[in-house]
Structure formats: C-alpha cells, structure tokens
Amino acid sequence: MEPRPLIVRLRNWVGDVILGVPALHLLASHGYQLQLIGKGWAPALLAGEGWPVHVRASTWRERVAQLRRLRHQARALDSRFDARENALVLPTSFSGALEMRLAGLRAVGYAQEARGFLLARSEPITYGGHALVSYWELACRLLRVDRPPPASIGLKLAPADAQRADALLREHGIEPGFVVICPFAGGTFEKLDKTWPHFPTFARQLVAAGTQVVACPGPGEEALLREHYPGVLALEGVKLGAYGALLQRAALLVSNDTGPGHLAAAVGTRVISVLGPTKPEQWAPWGPTVTIVRRPQPAQRIEWPTVEEVMTQAHAQRSVS
Secondary structure, eight states: OOOEEEEEEOOSSHHHHHHTHHHHHHHHHTTEEEEEEEOTTHHHHTGGGTOOEEEOOSSHHHHHHHHHHHHHHHHHHOTTGGGSOOEEEOSOOHHHHHHHHHTTOOEEEEOOTTOGGGSSEEEOOOTTSOHHHHHHHHHHHHHTOOOOOOSOOOOOOOHHHHHHHHHHHHHHTOOTTOEEEEOOOOSEETTEEOSOTTHHHHHHHHHHTTOOEEEOOOTTTHHHHHHHOTTOEEOTTOOHHHHHHHHHHSSEEEEOSSHHHHHHHHTTOOEEEEOSSSOHHHHSOOSTTEEEEOOOOOTTSOOOOOHHHHHHHHHHHHHHO
C-alpha cells in the first residue's frame, strides 16, 4: 500500500496548535503521513509526536515555494496524491487557502473569508463551540467519519525533553510538589486584557506559605518576573518541549488564558485556569485535570476572581495530587 502524505497547515498560536493535536492523532490513525507546517516553535512543541514539522517560510512567495516542494515530495511517494484531497488548512485566513491553491494543492478547510473557491472542499464552521472541537470536526469531515472528540489531548513528549526537565529540577533543587505559575498572557480577548491583576499577590502568598513556585518567562517577560514576583524561581530560555515535561512533573499550574495552560492540560497536569473576559466554552484548556476559576462577566468591564477564590482551588487541587 502506497503512503498517503497529508500536508497540514497549523495555527499560529501555541494553544491553538495544542488544541489541534487530537485532530492530528485522528488523521494519523487513519493512515495519513502528516507533513506539518507551523511557526518556529512548533517543531519543539511537537517533537515527541514524531511528525515532520516544517517552519513556515517568511514571505508568501517563499511559502508557496515551500508548499510546492512538499507537494513534489509527496507525489514521489503517492501516485494518487494530486487526484485526492491532500491538504488540511486549520487557520481560517484567506491567505492560508490562497497559498495552498497557488501551490497546486487540493485543500480542505472551513468556509471563512470568502475563500471557498480556493479550496477543494470548504466546510461550514459551527460558531460558539470549543476550538478543539472545531479542529476535530474538520479532520472528521476530511475523513468522512463521525466520532466524538477525546476526553484528553494526550500530547506525547520527547525523551530528550524529559531528560532536560529532570536536569533542570536537579540543577535548581526543585522538589516534588512544586507549583508553576504563568502570570503572563499574550494578546487580548475581544480587545480586553487577559492578565489576572492579582497574580503578584497570589504568588507572594504561595511563597510565604513555603511552596516552591517556579515560572518559565518568555522573551521580554524576565524583567517583569524579577520585579513583581520575588521568591519565584525563574527558569529562563526553556523550550516548549522541555516546558511540557517540566509541567508534567509539577503538582499544579496556575495560569492566565495562555499557551502554557493548554500545554499543562495536554500532558495531564492539574491546571487552574484563571479567566476574565475569555469564554471558557471556546478557549479553556481541555481535559479532566482542568479547573476554571471565573466570575460572571458584566458588560463593558472585567470581573476578576479574588486571591482567596483562586487560593482555595489551589489548596484543593494540591491535596488531590
């Protein structure tokens, strides 16, 4: 039986890529050999899965040329590659579909931004549901199957990342039971800030209670962590795969609406997701280990949980661990 390559364009945010992993698992289980295209951090994030991940080229001409090269390689493996639907576009942008069409690929994607004529098959999107379900359903439609999404993401980690995480724990004297915080959040939700304003107070109370608290700041976040989070151990420059392994060893992650929250849930860590304007029914971390702390949101402003509300959940989750 000939291989069946499938070229898949990933989303542009860490959380979205993680929420798309079950869909990728489903496609691989049906015999597709995935060729993924994503941002520069995507290969490290997905290293444990064993899928080839190509870093997306920087200009549209280079991106089309990149897709043409992948198409040429796929045709050498699969004599029917050009005769079937052979690509999946997870982003809903016009450009994502256009690049596939210019490369001669027969892509399946959601019918957004009037791009249906660029796709071999465009599917209607259901609004208001969880992002993981939308990615899962798109994969189901490509496969022409109807299955419920899994309860857990089950992201696989590379052995080298597990070794790196263990080395970091030894190097810094981090003991079992440590808590990771992610007090930063990239971007906004519907132009509203996603950063819990009481995070510094919460972290200080954790540290004062004798808890080892760890954070892995991203580029540009290091100075903020040093200034506002005394007593929190900063592990700088940790790549996403090793970050996932570190989270897997933590007793708990407390996070804003941001990628590490999705990453922790994907590897089975207990997560407290502190949400303000973010709609959990669409964007909460996915899995049975996730606890959402959020207040009803009034119009025109954000209502945030108190330190006491989040601390109560933190104590409850750590006692379960």
